[in-house]
Amino acid sequence: MRIVEAALRLFGERGFEGASTRDIAKEAGVNAPALQYYFDNKEGVYIACVEHFVARVWEYLAAPVSAAQATLANPDADDSDLIEAYLGLQGCFVSFLSDSPEARDWQLFMARERAGLGPPSAFAVIDERLNRRLFPVTASIIGRLTGRKPTDDVTKIRTIAIDSQVAVFRMFRRNVLSALEWETIGPKEMAQLGDVIFEQTRVLLLAFVAARDAQQGAARD
Template sequence: MNTAKKLRRSTEGGYARGDETRNRIIEAAVDLFGEHGFDGASTRDIAARAGVNAPALQYYFENKEGVYHACIEAMTDRAWQTLGPPVEHAQKVLSEDADTETLIDAFIGIQDAIADTALAKASKPGRRLFFAREQAGYEPDSATKIISSRIREPLNNATAGLVARISGRAADDPITLIRAFSLHGQLMVFHVAHRSTLTFLGWKTIDAEKAELLRSTIHAQTRALLEAWSRERDEALAAAAKSTR
């Protein structure tokens, strides 16, 4: 399996990140992979949409799989710039004897970052469709492995750890995992089911004001649930202490 071809000049981090031509090819490829899927998008169409000739695409990426991997790498890097800081903060909070309010705030911080990435993608059809196809399992497994190792695993571990501490359950308890995933699902539905969202709400698009309404409403729901689970934890601990007297 081939990976993206290395450039013939000095690069930083494996790619010439500031190279306009390369970035233009990636942007065009994201749109076409989103519209037609990996199998349906051709390198010829990608090159044409990017306004370059086929040799230029081959120079940067060698083949279609190389282009696809570059798209995944670019989207993952961009997502981690937003998600990385709150996830790392949550990991720090979990390593300390933090109180419940701090744990809840850390979870809301991660959720806020997810909102930024999900709602930004929702406004860009190509990115939304690219992500939806990958989520549905229609695209190369190699892409899923990159996203899982760099985004999903640290994100899921942090959020499951926070819900576990808040609720008093184990981090690998199925209830903990379902709760953590469902809290994120509140946001992701507005990204994945974009058309249904707009139809149901009677909106034409999700502008900044509407995005803030979604964000604040979901934050309030999340906080209410986390606080309820923390009360359940405290009640269970109190009952256990009482039974041992």
């Protein structure tokens, strides 16, 4: 764990190419042969960082994802239930970024990873263990609320845009601090961001429902 935490910091600060196994071993307080023994090489250390990140995120998401899946499977669930299920998922992202002491290190690490600056094997882990477990759920909710199939390109684009609302405030930290004239993004600031994002998401989803109903009504006429 100590090696992974040190590697997350250095990979976040210097990138995959810039952080050496020697630097990571020194930061973790172990010798380089020990690091190679446990992780084989630098890519192995990086993958361990990704697996740790995914595991921690899923601790926050497992329950609301299950709840959202149950709502989707419930034939009596209405639009309001679907909206609340989505907001429950969104709230967990806010909690994850607010409550996790490692949030800053993860933010830098994942900003580089999402920019495609890590090894392809790392994205495969994130895609299989996180994206493919979460995205079908959020896309299904957005699809139901807009009257489109979850596999429709428009639904996918909308889902990606809405799902990314919380993360963008961490990924573009400097821009946010400058625009809002804040010194930091701590629990208080994240709570304010969360309130605004939740309100905005609710208004947007309700607008989708209204547009869907209007379109369906016009089609019947």
